[in-house]
Every structure is written in C-alpha cells, then in structure tokens.
Amino acid sequence: MNAPKDFHYRMPRRIGGQRPGAHRSVTAGSGQEFIAHQTLFDRPDPRRLDLRASVRDPEQRWLVRVTRQRAGIPVYLVADVSxxxxxxxxxxxxERLAEFARSLGDSSFWMGDALGLLAFDRTERTDLMLAPMRSRGAGLMIAEALLRSRADQPSSAGLAEACMRIAGRQALVFVASDFHxxxxxxxxxxDLLSHAHVVPLVIWDEVEPQAPDGDGLLALRDIxxxxxxxxxxxxxxRRRWKDAFxxxxxDLQKMFADRGMRPFYMTGAFDADALSRYFFEAV
Known part of the structure; x- marks a missing residue:
C-alpha cells in the first residue's frame, strides 16, 4: 500500500489533562502562554521568577510567571463494520475507512496523542477493540484489524454500546459510518458523547446518491x-432516488447540528487536505 498522507487537526476549545501535548489546555504548567503573576510564596518556583515585574511591584514582592502548558488528548476511531x-x-x-485509519495513525502520532479503536455492527465488536496507544504503527494496526473484520452483520445498532465505553470522557472521537x-x-x-469533540465521518460511495442510468427492470438486493x-x-x-438521498x-445535517457537530462527508477516496481544512475552519 502507498504511504498515507497525514492531516492536521486542532481542538476548537481548550482541553484538560496533565500529559503534555500539542493542544491548548486549561492546565497551568511549563508552557509559553502567560496567564498571570503570583508571588513566590504562593507558587514556590524560582525558575519562573520575573525580575522586571518584581522590581515594579509596589508591595516589593517576588513575582513568578504562571503559564499554561499544552496537553495531549486521547483520539478514538469508532468504526462501523456492518x-x-x-x-x-x-x-x-x-477499505476507504482503513485508508483513513492509516492517515489518522500518522497524524495522531505527530501530534503526540494516543489513538484507539472501537468497532460495532449489530453489537459492539470487542474483538476489534484496541486501547489507545502512542505508537507510529497504531494506524496500520487499526487498518489491518478493519480489513480482517467480516462485514456480515445486518445492522449497525451497536453504535450506542461502543459509545458507552467513552461516555463522559474528554476525547477527540471520529465516528465513521454510512449512517443508514x-x-x-x-x-x-x-448523546453519550457530549463531553467529547465528535467528528461524524459520513462514508458514502460515489454511485449511491443516484440511480443507475437507463430504463428497465433492475434486480436489487439489500446488502x-x-x-x-x-x-x-x-x-x-430516478428523481425520487436522488431526492431521498x-x-x-x-436529516443527518440537522441531527448533527442539534448536537453542535459538523459532519465530514467522504465520498470516494479519503482527502487528507479536505479534512485539514475542516479543522482549520472549526478553529
């Protein structure tokens, strides 16, 4: 397989967490973003001593600089394998989803974030679950797991089961499905993912939105x-087919908008540049 092209993502709001990373956080620590001054007595860290501010202080106190550190966030791919x-x-x-997973693995590695996998069809697929890991090979492992899975269950009702595992957690969650x-x-x-930043990844094939050309009897099979x-x-x-799609x-757009989410539509091959623009627009 060709090497995947990574994309760039940023969280649109500050996050919590103590582990250093690339995202803006609310945590005070060793960073470049200045918050305020505190006295050396209140914050005994001589490394952060600000001599100029201390000299100007009318109460002649020793002042130290308080800064925010950047933090990492766990990243989850919640994948439909129905x-x-x-x-x-x-x-x-x-296969398109596996292509995205490989790109996500490289992207999260360069950002210093841990990447994990949750999968579902009719129920949660615990046999495909991977705990979040900080590894350059995480995306490749996830892609191989997805391609090995048997997509033969006639339902994707297990999404809620999979989401229960990360309910209430702060994370970046990509939910990938055709959402049928x-x-x-x-x-x-x-609704279970209200604490996370969720990116619905809507995967559709190029031929889905329109009926086949020509008139005549067409034999169909529900996959x-x-x-x-x-x-x-x-x-x-053909007009009804197009209108229904x-x-x-x-309807999907409204459901996501009601929850403060903006979907990313992937029709055809994965476009890393388009997903980078998606995050830049959100930020």
Missing amino acids: ASMAFGSTATKL APLPELGKAF ETGRRRGLWLRPVI AQRRA
Missing part, C-alpha cells in the same frame, strides 16, 4: 438483510 460497509464501486467503504441506521437510534448514541426485489427504473424513480443528507 454489512453495508462492504459495498463499494471502485473500493468498499471499509434510523435517526433516533443514532441520536441516542451521539444488510439479503432481501431481493425488482425495481422498474424510469425517470420518476438529498433528504437523508439534510
């Missing part, structure tokens, strides 16, 4: 349930 992710024209959605599950089910899962049916293609059906996108 049957619909096996669909694809030039490459399956799962019912909206109330998706909403309940995302999730395996159910077969026939559909007579004609202009009105546009409505689905609008």
Whole structure:
C-alpha cells in the first residue's frame, strides 16, 4: 500500500489533562502562554521568577510567571463494520475507512496523542477493540484489524454500546459510518458523547446518491438483510432516488447540528487536505 498522507487537526476549545501535548489546555504548567503573576510564596518556583515585574511591584514582592502548558488528548476511531460497509464501486467503504485509519495513525502520532479503536455492527465488536496507544504503527494496526473484520452483520445498532465505553470522557472521537441506521437510534448514541469533540465521518460511495442510468427492470438486493426485489427504473424513480438521498443528507445535517457537530462527508477516496481544512475552519 502507498504511504498515507497525514492531516492536521486542532481542538476548537481548550482541553484538560496533565500529559503534555500539542493542544491548548486549561492546565497551568511549563508552557509559553502567560496567564498571570503570583508571588513566590504562593507558587514556590524560582525558575519562573520575573525580575522586571518584581522590581515594579509596589508591595516589593517576588513575582513568578504562571503559564499554561499544552496537553495531549486521547483520539478514538469508532468504526462501523456492518454489512453495508462492504459495498463499494471502485473500493468498499471499509477499505476507504482503513485508508483513513492509516492517515489518522500518522497524524495522531505527530501530534503526540494516543489513538484507539472501537468497532460495532449489530453489537459492539470487542474483538476489534484496541486501547489507545502512542505508537507510529497504531494506524496500520487499526487498518489491518478493519480489513480482517467480516462485514456480515445486518445492522449497525451497536453504535450506542461502543459509545458507552467513552461516555463522559474528554476525547477527540471520529465516528465513521454510512449512517443508514434510523435517526433516533443514532441520536441516542451521539448523546453519550457530549463531553467529547465528535467528528461524524459520513462514508458514502460515489454511485449511491443516484440511480443507475437507463430504463428497465433492475434486480436489487439489500446488502444488510439479503432481501431481493425488482425495481422498474424510469425517470420518476430516478428523481425520487436522488431526492431521498438529498433528504437523508439534510436529516443527518440537522441531527448533527442539534448536537453542535459538523459532519465530514467522504465520498470516494479519503482527502487528507479536505479534512485539514475542516479543522482549520472549526478553529
């Protein structure tokens, strides 16, 4: 496989945490961002002594500089491995997701953040779970785990189960799926991640939004349930197909907006530059 191109991400707000990293934090420590002066008695750290401020102090106190340190944050990829992710024209959605995972591994490594994996189909896939690790090979391990998984379960209802593991934690969470599950089910899962910064990664194939060209009888098979049916293609059906997909996108957009989230749509190959722009716009 070709080497993945990494992307750049920044948290849009300050984070907590004691482990040093690249993100703005609320934690006082060894950093370059000045907060205030305190007396040497209140903060006994002679290394931070500010002689100029001490000389100007009307009470003639020894003053030290208090600064904020930068901190790291755990990064999670919550991946849908249900049957619909096996669909694809030039490459399956799962292969596109693995491509993203490899890029995320390199990106989180350069940022000094730990990267972990949670996966789901009808239930949580604990066999694919990887604890957060600070390793340059974390993305490759996740990509290989995703490609080895069998996408044969006819549902993605396990999203809430997977999200329960990180509910209440401060983290950067990428939830990757085609999001064809019912909206109330998706909403309940995302409500569990209110303390995290969540990036919904909507993975669609290039051929999904529009019906095939031409008129005639089309044999269809539901990739999730395996159910077969026939559909007579004609202009009105193609228009309804396109309108239904546009409505689905609008409904997803509203569900995410109601929770303060902004989705990233990945139609076709993963574009690292586009995801970098997504984070720059958010910040």
